[in-house]
Amino acid sequence: xxxxxxxxxxxxxxxxxxxxxxxxxxxxxxxxxxxxxxxxxxxxxxxxxxxxxxxxxxxxxxxxxxxxxxxxxxxxxxxxxxxxxxxxxxxxxxxxxxxxxxxxxxxxxxxxxxxxxxxxxxxxxxxxxxxxxxxxxxxxxxxxxxxxxxxxxxxxxxxxxxxxxxxxxxxxxxxxxxxxxxxxxxxxxxxxxxxxxxxxxxxxxxxxxxxxxxxxxxxxxxxxxxxxxxxxxxxxxxxxxxxxxxxxxxxxxxxxxxxxxxxxxxx
Amino acid sequence: xxxxxxxxxxxxxxxxxxxxxxxxxxxxxxxxxxxxxxxxxxxxxxxxxxxxxxxxxxxxxxxxxxxxxxxxxxxxxxxxxxxxxxxxxxxxxxxxxxxxxxxxxxxxxxxxxxxxxxxxxxxxxxxxxxxxxxxxxxxxxxxxxxxxxxxxxxxxxxxxxxxxxxxxxxxxxxxxxxxxxxxxxxxxxxxxxxxxxxxxxxxxxxxxxxxxxxxxxxxxxxxxxxxxxxxxxxxxxxxxxxxxxxxxxxxxxxxxxxxxxxxxxxxxxxxxxxxxxxxxxxxxxxxxxxxxxxxxxxxxxxxxxxxxxxxxxxxxxxxxxxxxxxxxxxxxxxxxxxxxxxxx
Numbered sequence: 001x002x003x004x005x006x007x008x009x010x011x012x013x014x015x016x017x018x019x020x021x022x023x024x025x026x027x028x029x030x031x032x033x034x035x036x037x038x039x040x041x042x043x044x045x046x047x048x049x050x051x052x053x054x055x056x057x058x059x060x061x062x063x064x065x066x067x068x069x070x071x072x073x074x075x076x077x078x079x080x081x082x083x084x085x086x087x088x089x090x091x092x093x094x095x096x097x098x099x100x101x102x103x104x105x106x107x108x109x110x111x112x113x114x115x116x117x118x119x120x121x122x123x124x125x126x127x128x129x130x131x132x133x134x135x136x137x138x139x140x141x142x143x144x145x146x147x148x149x150x151x152x153x154x155x156x157x158x159x160x161x162x163x164x165x166x167x168x169x170x171x172x173x174x175x176x177x178x179x180x181x182x183x184x185x186x187x188x189x190x191x192x193x194x195x196x197x198x199x200x201x202x203x204x205x206x207x208x209x210x211x212x213x214x215x216x217x218x219x220x221x222x223x224x225x226x227x228x229x230x231x232x233x234x235x236x237x238x239x240x241x242x243x244x245x246x247x248x249x250x251x252x253x254x255x256x257x258x259x260x261x262x263x264x265x266x267x
Numbered sequence: 268x269x270x271x272x273x274x275x276x277x278x279x280x281x282x283x284x285x286x287x288x289x290x291x292x293x294x295x296x297x298x299x300x301x302x303x304x305x306x307x308x309x310x311x312x313x314x315x316x317x318x319x320x321x322x323x324x325x326x327x328x329x330x331x332x333x334x335x336x337x338x339x340x341x342x343x344x345x346x347x348x349x350x351x352x353x354x355x356x357x358x359x360x361x362x363x364x365x366x367x368x369x370x371x372x373x374x375x376x377x378x379x380x381x382x383x384x385x386x387x388x389x390x391x392x393x394x395x396x397x398x399x400x401x402x403x404x405x406x407x408x409x410x411x412x413x414x415x416x417x418x419x420x421x422x423x424x425x426x427x428x429x430x431x432x433x434x435x436x437x438x439x440x441x442x443x444x445x446x447x448x449x450x451x452x453x454x455x456x457x458x459x460x461x462x463x464x465x466x467x468x469x470x471x472x473x474x475x476x477x478x479x480x481x482x483x484x485x486x487x488x489x490x491x492x493x494x495x496x497x498x499x500x501x502x503x504x505x506x507x508x509x510x511x512x513x514x515x516x517x518x519x520x521x522x523x524x525x526x527x528x529x530x531x532x533x534x535x536x537x538x539x540x541x542x543x544x545x546x547x548x549x550x551x552x553x554x555x556x557x558x559x560x561x562x563x564x565x566x567x568x569x570x571x572x573x574x575x576x577x578x579x580x581x582x583x584x585x586x587x588x589x590x591x592x593x594x595x596x597x598x599x600x601x602x603x604x605x606x607x608x609x610x611x
Contacts, residue, residue, distance in 0.1 A: 017329070103313065
């Protein structure tokens, strides 16, 4: 393949990649894929890729052939173009921008605080004591940082309740209080002898969706929804000991299907 | 205002619209494998889940690869090759030790480092030094030290940071010393070997007008980007398949034995292909596993995983890449199991 044609294919590849990344950023679809800290890297890369695509067309390669001195066959270059763009475009079209029940089950629902990646609840900084020593930091009262809905129920995340199941001070602040939790529906396959329980899960992310861990609480109440439906559950937070360990169970007063939140992840 | 419905389906179709396009294919092994959430298949593929994980890793990795390849173009045009060898110790062992520590000054992630070392090799950096930098730089750097410390807060963070960085450094040096004794033809791909041998400017930076050199640097960067991306796409596809379709509860019973725990978490690290800056947060959650297994996960993962298996193939021969994978698995496994005497 002659150098201009080869350069055109390379430029088109960069343009497609830059275009797709820009689309993810400007459509805010990127929020379902990456931690916010990486969003600007995606935009920057998109702009750089588009700029490179344009510049490589305008400025020819002084090294002539554009293929390290060995011109490649047209068929091979076209195959490389397809490999570089086909899967990207297909995945962009197919991806629902959230995991389904299959992937969540394969990763395992985290219901124990010690399996939550580096989560720690907000704490008050340690203060100097009367004897001059520095005291210990104390958990912040959830009412100080958790918003409440119009009915006065604490708007908790699944991760808050899972952590509270192991942290006595936090547990006191949630236990037997009315809470509102948003998450995705999954039928409970274990610990559900009466068939009146389900799991409410929310994905906890460190970097990107690939490292997402589903953090789940048990909800007591009969409900039938398609798997991974977004629900808002209101009810009483309880922390009974089941199967030898304390676990978070919300006794539901109501379960309502809702639109997916703008931020589907918790960080 | 949203309609309030008590314990009832809103009447929507039984499946979400976006999830209609594909189904799931489950495979039961030996009559079904019990998992975290009841009896389920060990393998269940969903095109939507696969494409979601695939895209998320691509979006995360491309900025780093782009940075690495642009840097490789600049190195190609503006870095005199003798400059590196001039500042590196002449003694091979000391040179390797210095190269493995260079990540502390020039940190690179495991995706971005490959195009950089390819260009450095072409500019005359000894392959053993390049391998030392390639293996150590993604871990032996301040960013990973901080993220590991944050991930293991309350679990002996300082010890984990010291062991992770120290062990990664030691492994990189040992592997590089082994590479030192291999013929170049057995290590480098023929095209890379040729570019290293035939580089007419191996003695210094290229001359010519700045504009032309910038254009050449850009085209070099683009070529490297497209080249590495082919391998990256294959690697991400394979790792996304495993991370979404394979039931990870299968490994939990292996946590009871140090040997099996170390081997299985290294296997998981290889499959998940996580970024070195974030993998510690995942390692810390394997609470059922001993500390040495988590350490093995964090040392092995940034040096060898499914996506790297493909990316390394852009520079090294297939035989070398396979040998490197096996060698790292065995070496890190043995060292980590040996470390269990520390009570980790």
